Amino acid sequence: MAPPKSSPAASNVVHTLWKAYSGQTSDRLKFIDAFLVFLMLSGIAQFLYCVLVTDYPFNAFLAGFSSNVGQFVLTASLRSQVNPENKNEFKEVSPERYMTLYCGRS
Amino acid sequence: MLSLHIVALLVAGAQAAVLTLTSPRFIVSSSSGSHLRSEPLSLVYPASTPVSLAKDDVLKLTFQVVDKESGKGVQPHQTFLRFYDKISGEEGIQPVRVTNGGKAKFELNLARPPLSLPPTSSNAPLQVSLLIGSSTHSPLALTLFDLVIPASHPAPVHPDEASFHPLPEIHHTFRPEQKLPPRPISVIASAVVLAPWVVLLGLWAQVAPRAVHVLSPSIFPFILTLGAFESLLVWYWVDLKLGQVLSYGGVLALVTVFAGKQALSKIGDRRVGRK
Known part of the structure; x- marks a missing residue:
């Protein structure tokens, strides 16, 4: 996502990428990223359960999975607004406004 | 029973004259014209062996109706041959033409069976009897012989026949x-999820x-109301109905909007001030 690939290492791109991410991303964004990872893992787990085991309480699956996806989308948009690198894109929207929208939509 | 014969004389009056038959006779001939069987008929006993006809055989029956006392030929008003199936109860009545002199000739061609012939089965012979009615004489009923003819074709099936049966029971x-x-x-x-x-x-x-600043008096109520929303949803999941949730949520939303x-x-002021 945000972390720039400033040091192109020939051997281990992934390691470099991770290092760049953990070094250059603010804790606030990492906090949101952790939540995104959580939502993703939770959605994947529910989807696999539905596919592999049973879809019996299908409405329960729908509710759980769709709320996961919805929350993921909202959180991802919040992250893109909070990210300092995108500041120029959202000049006219105050951080309080993001938060209001985020809480309201959630 | 073949030995059973009926000569029913229903005496209409004491003076009623009596009819009888002279020279009753039947001939069975094949389609080519050769005589297979030719016998006189007894008026007292029916023929001991049944008359059997094959597919294209022709049965000819001849007799003369006469007044028993004078011996003169009489033309009765009604003359019928009755074919009766004792087992199925079906019967057929065939009128017989009698001349002025009382002579009658009946021909049964199995190649063109008359409509009056009742439907036959393979094992039951038809009982053939002669019924004669006249206004001037006593009526006469004679059992002539048993007739064995090939079984009739099964009745044609009506196209809608299948609709008139109970349908098989529906099992869902x-x-x-x-x-x-x-x-x-x-x-x-559950652990995975x-x-x-x-x-x-x-x-x-x-x-x-x-x-x-979460615990500061200006922000904490907002956090609290958001938490209350989560609790309300849990409560909805456990117990509440949708209408209750909407009403409670509406009230809670007002509070949340103010607190938020x-x-x-407050946060905005702090941010601007810090800048």
Whole structure:
């Protein structure tokens, strides 16, 4: 996502990428990223359960999975607004406004 | 029973004259014209062996109706041959033409069977009897012989015949009741689904930003109302109905809007002031 690939290492791109991410991303964004990872893992787990085991309480699956996806989308948009690198894109929207929208939509 | 014969004389009056037959005779001939059987008929006993006709055979029956006393030929008003199936109860009445002199000739051609012939089965002979009625004489009923003819074709089936039977009973088949998976699988799946929480809490423990102002009096009510919303949804899941949730949620939303406005404007002031 945000972390720039400033040091192109020939051997281990992934390691470099991770290092760049953990070094250059603010804790606030990492906090949101952790939540995104959580939502993703939770959605994947529910989807696999539905596919592999049973879809019996299908409405329960729908509710759980769709709320996961919805929350993921909202959180991802919040992250893109909070990210300092995108500041120029959202000049006219105050951080309080993001938060209001985020809480309201959630 | 073949030995049974009926000569029914229903005496209309004491002076009623009596009719009888002279030279009653039957001839069975094949389609080519050769005589297969030719016998006189007894008026007292029916023929001992039944008359049998093959597919294209012709039965000829000749007799003369005469007054028993004078011996003169009489033309009765009604003369019928009756074919009766004792087993099925079906009967057919065939009028016989009698001349002025009382002579009668009846021909039964199995190649063109008359409509009056009742439907026959393979094992039951038809009882053939002669019925004569006249206004000037006593009526006469004579059992002539038993007639064995090939079984008739089955009646044609009406095109709608199949609709007039009870239909087979309808058995509904339902999809079997869906079952929950076995308990161990459910437990494992629950653990898998809950595992992301561990990941989340683990990650948050490392990168959680310092929430300095959360407990300040301006922000904390907002957090509290958001928490109340979550509790309301849990309560909805456990117990409440949708209408209750909407009404409670409406009230809670008003409070939340005020608290949120307060909290966020406070944060905004702080941010602007810091800048």
